[in-house]
Amino acid sequence: MTDIRVLNDEAQFRAHTTVFRRAMHMPGPSDDDWKVTRPSYEPDRALAAFDGDEMIGTTQSYGSSLVVPGGAVVPHSAISRVGVRADYTRRGVLTALMREQLSTLPDPVATLRASEGRIYGRFGYGLAGRWRVVEIDARRAVIPGEMTGRVRMLDQDTADKLLPELHEAVGLWRPGQISRWPGWWARSRDRESNAKNTVTVVHSGSDGDDGFLTYQVTEDKDFKRRMSIEDFEWANDDAWRDLWIYAARLDLVDLIEIDAALDDPFWWLFEDPRVVRSKDVYDEIWLRLVDVPRMLSARTYGAAEPVVIEIRDRLLPANDGCYRVSPDGAERVDEQADITMPVDLLGAAYLGDTTFSQLAAAKRIEGTRLADADALFAVPRKPYCGTFF
Numbered sequence: 001m002t003d004i005r006v007l008n009d010e011a012q013f014r015a016h017t018t019v020f021r022r023a024m025h026m027p028g029p030s031d032d033d034w035k036v037t038r039p040s041y042e043p044d045r046a047l048a049a050f051d052g053d054e055m056i057g058t059t060q061s062y063g064s065s066l067v068v069p070g071g072a073v074v075p076h077s078a079i080s081r082v083g084v085r086a087d088y089t090r091r092g093v094l095t096a097l098m099r100e101q102l103s104t105l106p107d108p109v110a111t112l113r114a115s116e117g118r119i120y121g122r123f124g125y126g127l128a129g130r131w132r133v134v135e136i137d138a139r140r141a142v143i144p145g146e147m148t149g150r151v152r153m154l155d156q157d158t159a160d161k162l163l164p165e166l167h168e169a170v171g172l173w174r175p176g177q178i179s180r181w182p183g184w185w186a187r188s189r190d191r192e193s194n195a196k197n198t199v200t201v202v203h204s205g206s207d208g209d210d211g212f213l214t215y216q217v218t219e220d221k222d223f224k225r226r227m228s229i230e231d232f233e234w235a236n237d238d239a240w241r242d243l244w245i246y247a248a249r250l251d252l253v254d255l256i257e258i259d260a261a262l263d264d265p266f267w268w269l270f271e272d273p274r275v276v277r278s279k280d281v282y283d284e285i286w287l288r289l290v291d292v293p294r295m296l297s298a299r300t301y302g303a304a305e306p307v308v309i310e311i312r313d314r315l316l317p318a319n320d321g322c323y324r325v326s327p328d329g330a331e332r333v334d335e336q337a338d339i340t341m342p343v344d345l346l347g348a349a350y351l352g353d354t355t356f357s358q359l360a361a362a363k364r365i366e367g368t369r370l371a372d373a374d375a376l377f378a379v380p381r382k383p384y385c386g387t388f389f
């Protein structure tokens, strides 16, 4: 019999990390590792499944916020450390953990990064945002014109102090972006394990600091130097372009690599658009609408005739029902539905990455008035988070 408990003490937190890492085929945390992992545990947000006294499964959430279409920033749970001990899989342990987690989450929406694509749809998470790998041939990369602002390099201590607040100040404008919790920064800026050679540069425009870039340059066996951009946030187009001018002009770099949104306009940045190679595309944001009425009211809608959408939610039946969505907002109604869909697919369409017509073409949803639904949920830019957790 699986027993789900909320963890709140140090030893159990460490056991939680160990069970998760073992499920991912990784060793448990060393003492040094634990020092940077410990800050990611927040009160009442780590759950574990037990068989008697043995911990056999884990999940956790971090308190954060999420930008939704229209620019509102809503409280958000970032779900992570999902794992079940290999000798207990396929017996419903994850199902029990997910049920408990979803029914107790304090926030109206949750997102996660999935290790596999077939796990989370059944729990109401939809694939809501994707990213691509972009490579720039740095030897031929010319950006015409000059910078409009100034780029300055920070030493690591200053970067450690400045980046969390800079991220909050500049980073939260694109739908899909999330705020970062203290434990995220502790791990990301852990120099011993992953940031030995990381360089941070900050952009300032006429209103002060408005963007930053962190990167490492490494050399491969053929003596080619690759600039890997690890973190890139900006508040306006000038900051974005100026930071790219900095990257493109960096000496002794052959290739620049970045994980980016699907629609950042790299081709128009460089004199020769062929220096840009857009490579693999991956799923990034898996989004769960925990409180459907609240989340439908949180975003804005485009111009179209109203559409009534019926939502079915197996795990959180309070969400079941019909919602009338119009340019003025969304409300629960008792009307005939134009479109019927499960909550995971509404999650997939919520940030605008996918359209209702695409879901219907793939026979994932049924209904009429798809073009109106597409226009209501349309967004000017593809959602992208850019924060891995």
Ligand SMILES: CC(=O)SCCNC(=O)CCNC(=O)[C@H](O)C(C)(C)COP(=O)(O)OP(=O)(O)OC[C@H]1O[C@@H](n2cnc3c(N)ncnc32)[C@H](O)[C@@H]1OP(=O)(O)O
Pocket (backbone or CB within 6 Å): 023, 024, 079, 080, 081, 082, 083, 084, 085, 088, 089, 090, 091, 092, 093, 094, 095, 096, 112, 113, 114, 115, 116, 118, 119, 122
């Ligand atoms: C956000 C993150 O942390 S992502 C990291 C997720 N963790 C991992 O990938 C670590 C390795 N895997 C595991 O720990 C486990 O296999 C888990 C967590 C993925 C699944 O845990 P389980 O306890 O086996 O899941 P559970 O038994 O509740 O399965 C529920 C359903 O999902 C299905 N399912 C579970 N895992 C998978 C999978 N990897 N692929 C396909 N289907 C799956 C089961 O078959 C079952 O289907 P059913 O209801 O039709 O019978």
